[in-house]
Amino acid sequence: MKYMTHLIPVLLLLGVASVTAQGIDTLQGSEEQKRVEMMRTDSPPILDGVLDDAVWSQATVIDDFHQFRPLDHGEPSERTLVYLLYDDNYLYVAARMWDSEPDQIRARQMVQGENTRWDDSFSIYLDPFNNKRSGYRFQVNPNSVRGEGTFETPTRLNYNWEGIWYAEARINDEGWVAEMAVPFKTLNFDPNNPDWGFTLERTIARKQEDISWSSYNRAVNPGSAGLVTGLTGLQQGRGLDLVPSIVTTASRDFTTGISDSQTEPALDVFYNFTPSLTGVLTLNTDFSATEVDDQLINLTRFGLFFPEKRDFFLQDVDIFAFGELRRNGMPFFSRRIGLSDSGQPVDLNVGAKLTGRVGRFNVGVLGVQQDEFDQVDSSDLFVGRLAANVLRESSVGFIVTDGDPRTNLDNSLLGVDFRYRNTSLPSGHSLEGEFWYQSSDTEGVDSKEDAWGIRISSPNTEGLRGYLGYTSIEENFNPALGFVNRRDINYTEASLGYTNRPEHRWLRALTHSVTFRNYDKISGGLESRFLFIEPFEIETNSGDQFGTELTRNREVLVGAFEISAGVIIPPGDYEFDRYGIEVSGANERKLAPSFEVNAGEFYDGDRIEMSAKLDWRPNRRLYLRFEYEYNDIELPGGDFITRLIQINADVAFNVRWSWLNLLQYDNESGSAGINSRLRWNPRAGQDLYIVLNYGFSAEGAFSGLESEQSQFSVKYTQTFRF
Template sequence: MPRKIAAVSGSCLLLCASAFSVTAWAQPPQASDDTDPSSLPTNAPRQFRAVRVDQPPVIDGIIDDAVWQQANVITDFHQTRPGNGTPTSERTEVYVVYDEDALYVAARMYDSNPELIAAPVIRHGQGMPSDDRLVVILDPFNTGRAGYRFETNLNAARHDSLYTSVTSFSLDWNTIWDVATSVDGESWIAEIEIPFKSIPFDPAIETWGFNFGRAIRRRGEEMAWVSQNRTYNPSVSGQMVGISGISKGVGLDLVPSLSVNRRREYDPATNETSTEPSLDAFYRITPSLNAALTINTDFSATEVDNRQVNLTRFNLFFPEKRDFFLNDSDLFQFGNIGGMASGNDATSLGSRENARPFFSRRLGLSETGAPVDINYGGRISGRVGRWNIGTLAIRQDEFGAVDASDLFVTRISANVLEDSGIGFIYTNGDPASNVDNSVVGVDFKYLNNRLASGRTVEADAWFQQSDTPGLDGDDASFGVGLRMPNATGLRGRMAYKEVQRNFNPAMGYINRADVRDLTADVGYTHFFGGDVWQTAFAGIDAQRIERLEGGLQSQALVYRLLELQTNTRDGISLSYTRNDENVLRPFTLYRDQNRQVAIQPGQYQFSESEISLNTGGQRRVSGRFNYLQGDFYNGERTNISGSVTWNQSRFFVLSANYDWNDISLPQGDFIARLTSVSTQVAFSSTLYWISLLQYDNLSEELGINTRLQWIPRAGQEGFIVLNYNMQDLDKDNTFESAFSDLTVKFRYTFRF
């Protein structure tokens, strides 16, 4: 049966945004007044030679080993903020050596006030947006398309990320490496060891993409070895040359784990105790191609999701947090679907991720979020020449009325042109039903960061089609996007996405179907270059979602009137939003035992104003405050939200968040509240106690997650995790126990 693709209709929103943005792209880029010529791209990339040593340094946070004297000292750092290519306020010295087994990086980061060094992150695996930090970026294949990011702070906390594209990375990815730090009267020092067993590489490639970054948060200062347009990433890097004779060893990691779980339900009363062994095995077929096997996969120690209050008629998006699916997750990214409108305040996370062909949270989890056993699975992923390969096969156990199922996804792409790529994806299987399903798609990504004055242009195009018995025709989805993501001056984006009525990616994510989604944004960033204010931004973000059969579904226009940030990372922002909603079927916002409040079918136009204040996270006490006031469908809404974090010391952090919505409608008034409190206690650099309490009055659930986590070294972990939920189903402020779940788990990595 021939496939029919709906024609793309124009709209005033897109035409206006296109005219504005095309004008912006047509203008020849100009260097800003504060741009140093040394920060602009040249034909000859900056390089250093890595020195091979016979004896590895001792990783103790002290640069006193003789091997460091053999290394070339890298000192030519420059500012990316607040200056651009200007001299740094403090000197930085970086040393790099390697042997057969690992890469070693040492850095001495001078600081005239070391007592003011910011280090609020106290445990491994956490992002460091407010820490004085050292950043190392590796691109072992020197493609400028992907890479690995390693960060550390004064507490020697490890944070690693996998670049899923040159401008975005997965914060939850992790691997095995080591770091030690120290501080003296004039600097802080970090020593890093990155085993070659921990990252893929091609032994025939002796030149790696390489870059360094450093942050001094109290001054709002970012610095880099190589940057372009105030940015550094795998596509904006220098080179490390002379890497040879390195080894992956046998290339085998065996990760057995054992968990003991006791789960108790209170109504009806049940108790269940289970002991579950599991095994993950990872083998390097070649230094750049990995195979993984999982048997009786155990996700019991995975962190809980942060709660969200949904005041829309569309489902929410929760990110993946399970390690097995995060490893090499960049190789399964398709079409840059989630990134086409990233940073556009008129869009929601769910609408941005809409139409993903593969979303790993659909595996091993039911529609309600309950765990589903994975009996076994395998993955082959990595790079062979210019080819990028990701293949995953999973055997999921039966649950409810759903039979056990075999699930398969493969993603292959090829590097083309200078920095671009073309690829395809195929999925087969439905983890949530007994109906067959498959999706096939092709995509193209274009990147050019060699324009005048360091400007960058990115573009994406993709097409995919699903095959589901009983759903014939109108089963495609496609999109295009164009971006100029500049950190200074004018920036803009446009994107179009169509999701047809019967498009059904059973292993992917759908937020809404039978729609065309148009997004556009344009804005301008100015750097002051003074002692107080660092940046000012203003712009317009827009999204228009139309039904394919005709008519508007949703539209949002956000006027980002003014966003100011100081050199100490404090900020204030003002915005005004205009919404248009066309509701065809009623949907419920609130219900209790006596009533429910629903939005009835109709066309609604409403607007709201918002002011936001925040302080720099490097402060001992930091926080943010948001106040929003305006219309809401056929009524009114007031929203007050905020957070406070107390960084008492490197051993204790306390955070509290509160979100309060007061909604008044002709059909009924209600208040929606979401509260969370978290604590982090570091007994040492290897033993942590983390607790999270969450409550919202829509579900009337109070959830407590507390975990004692022991990490004697990377790759070795022990957990004691308690989840305890209470409910107030009749909403009389009397909570009753719903369930408790206690897990003790140990995991150990054997490397060969």
């Protein structure tokens, strides 16, 4: 009854919004969508990066490419030919990419699955439902390093998703060649839909040039895709994947002297009930091979946000996206599951998930049984999400959650959202908007448990852009399976910017912007106010950047704020200004430095903030990164200095063997850590990990070290497809 009382006016408002948006859609301009017909083959090509298989002569050929960066729909500087084929089980794509200077092709990344952003690359984008809202990207560089992602929203790509597919690439005297095979078993699709959203992208790193077959507003995504037609008779076999794992772990707590070792199996089962609806069952789930979080120093009063990196939760993560929320107010944030408040792992006994599409509906259901820990009982957790595609690129839906993974209180939540998107406005502009409403229900709480927000934006990459939004989160709103770090607020945000892209021999873009954020307490008074002015940011044709910024802050402290150990800022109303500059070198170079400095007032004192980063890519086998963040803060309540250091040292023995190392230190926690991962990836779907995590207390930057805890793990996993 509580939910229905609040939802009736919200649903009426959603109906009005949908009708209004329908009117806008009918007035929008239309541009003919590019299309190409796919050719079927009975003889699959051999993937070797050579393109000498006779079957490619029967393929559909695409050669009408254009630049979308730096010139939108400009003429590419190099020629590209792409060949398309398919059979019952695979989509095959090959690309011949000519280059006038093949010895200058960038190919420095050789660690499988790592970032290839600064290399030459070739990508395919697939929107199997042709709904302009969801899809996949598959990318390969000249070293045959694969990278993939799934679109959480029409424009936001989640790079942490991993799917099984195959690619081989090779540099030759004329440029380079890539051959790719994407199993239909890896994709969700409608077998009755022969027309998929589809586009292609090539990056020439040294020229800072991006080329595409179909793009819009200097972007490549499902909304800007063309069409590939004629995909019929696609098969997913039995639709069953079994992914067994075996993990051996040895750990030691040096404070208590307790050591432990164990060997345990784990099993993930994937089953396609239909080609567009996938079920997942995970038993005795293990996350020992997951990347560790970056250490951060928090100089605010509000909790930090850490991204999800665990594979089980990343699969079909786009289905659960709600209202374009990325931080405060998210109804579902999977890191609430399987982790304590301090970030320590909590065992998951069993988990089940059903995700996919049924007609115009996007469906997501998640159930997890979490083991007991500390004083928290074992809990059954549930998330359900349903969204319907409406209009041309928009959606309307609801979400429900039940359970609290970190307390013994009953908790549930219900939310509805409408997401509007129109990328076909005149003059190449876009319009996006969101409206959402949520209500939580926590045991022992009877009022002030709602949250809602509305936002409209025009996210253009050239000319004028901006957004305007309003969010209200009541003081008892509690998404126990979500994320919230500021309650009892009415939040107003606005931004306006302008980007000029002149045809100039060294200047690529000149940007100006201003952003305003205001947090008023619902209970009365101001909490925070923030004004950010960027007088200019310059980007050169070689990729170097230089910018200036001015920030004006106002913070109202109702209670004392301990910003660092023993340093307390008393209650009061504080206004302070800061100024900064930022310089960064182009990342496709072997040596890429960046530096940022901000100085000025801070509450009732002063602050100097500096950050520096140096990336070194001497060759394709070695990558080193050094990052340093420094704050020198002087306050009446005391002075202190913060230091945060991160060092990455990645070694690729070849495209199958890699050794990744991360060293971290910060003086606020007085801790240092090492995460070292040796990986063998002979083919997609088969992995061996040898992982060492070692934590220290530290008196200084990697000095005065004293062991606190260690964990050594060996994990082998292999996918069996039926």
